Amino acid sequence: MITIENLTKYYGSNRAVNHISFTINDNEILGFLGPNGAGKSTTMNMIAGYLPMSDGKVTICGADVTKNPMKAKRNIGYLPEIPPVYPDMKVREYLSFCAGLKKVPVTKRKSEIERVMKLLKIKDVEGKLIRNLSKGYKQRVGFAQALLGDPKFLILDEPTVGLDPNQVAEVRALIKSLKKDHSVIFSSHILSEVSAVCDRVVIINKGDIRAIDTIENLENSFTTTLILHIKVKGSKAKAQSIIEMTKGVKEITAIDADGEDVFSFTVQLEGDSDAVRDAVMAECLKNGISIIEIYTDKPNLENVFIELINRPVKKSGLQELLDETPDESESAESDDDEDDETEKEEE
Numbered sequence: 001m002i003t004i005e006n007l008t009k010y011y012g013s014n015r016a017v018n019h020i021s022f023t024i025n026d027n028e029i030l031g032f033l034g035p036n037g038a039g040k041s042t043t044m045n046m047i048a049g050y051l052p053m054s055d056g057k058v059t060i061c062g063a064d065v066t067k068n069p070m071k072a073k074r075n076i077g078y079l080p081e082i083p084p085v086y087p088d089m090k091v092r093e094y095l096s097f098c099a100g101l102k103k104v105p106v107t108k109r110k111s112e113i114e115r116v117m118k119l120l121k122i123k124d125v126e127g128k129l130i131r132n133l134s135k136g137y138k139q140r141v142g143f144a145q146a147l148l149g150d151p152k153f154l155i156l157d158e159p160t161v162g163l164d165p166n167q168v169a170e171v172r173a174l175i176k177s178l179k180k181d182h183s184v185i186f187s188s189h190i191l192s193e194v195s196a197v198c199d200r201v202v203i204i205n206k207g208d209i210r211a212i213d214t215i216e217n218l219e220n221s222f223t224t225t226l227i228l229h230i231k232v233k234g235s236k237a238k239a240q241s242i243i244e245m246t247k248g249v250k251e252i253t254a255i256d257a258d259g260e261d262v263f264s265f266t267v268q269l270e271g272d273s274d275a276v277r278d279a280v281m282a283e284c285l286k287n288g289i290s291i292i293e294i295y296t297d298k299p300n301l302e303n304v305f306i307e308l309i310n311r312p313v314k315k316s317g318l319q320e321l322l323d324e325t326p327d328e329s330e331s332a333e334s335d336d337d338e339d340d341e342t343e344k345e346e347e
Helices: 040-047 069-073 091-101 106-120 135-147 165-178 191-197 215-221 236-245 273-286 301-309 318-324 328-346
Strands: 002-011 014-024 029-033 055-060 076-079 153-157 183-187 200-205 208-213 226-233 249-254 262-269 290-297
Touching (some): 014 040, 014 055, 014 208, 029 040, 029 191, 040 055, 055 069, 076 135, 091 135, 106 135, 135 153, 200 215, 208 215, 215 301, 226 273, 236 262, 236 273, 262 273
Parallel strands (some): 029 183
Antiparallel strands (some): 002 014, 002 055, 226 262, 226 290, 249 262
């Protein structure tokens, strides 16, 4: 297990990472999400021991990264956003050099290099200078060096940058397969990648953690405006009026007709989406409007991500984040109270 406690980083007076804490469990794939400048790479560099922390503690398999760096680093493989490759070395030469740095036993070095080249499909370029490789191949060579020595934890910063769609799919499958014997923390700006492979995600912005949870829990617990799509047969005006009058309907938009007396609507919902959907169905059927199709858009990781990074909050739990943002009625009441107090003072 990797334990991060109150991890903090200052650059001068600028606080890049703000006392964040989380864990990376054994045999887990953890996604690390945030916009550019959120603190992702800084955090990864500190976890890997490449960047000194201003405060806090990182423990890898019981070893403190600051107090016992050699023991801690034996358990991690690290791929920074820019692969740490030497352009004047050939691929095999570079991997042999890295294996030596990682103290892979000489007797096992050749087989270990063969293993990672096979995994990353770079055997065909082993004799080429790294400077002559494409960006995608350089990325794969960097990934290969992270896997040398079979470390327990892999820290991957944007591991699919520069890869074509087929290579991205291959790396995604590789990351999923690594979970059997490794734990992986990786950042990516492609949210579909994170959704496809991660057990949990950490969302960070401006150095603060916004949420830590499974993707399923984030999507299911997230309270945002949902969209109901409904296709009906009957009178357009009557159907629209019935839907508008249903409790929990915030806004309705009519779509072009799909045929004679067949109309589609998109409906913004508030509150319990299932209850509102059932109420819309009941009202339509009661008033002679036939429902051809009805379904609700469920919030996905992208919805959660965009909403959370734009909220000016500093708490880490999802429910705390949602509870901290006042609803419109509370804000309105607060404004009215302030206005009343101002009027009394003027009198």
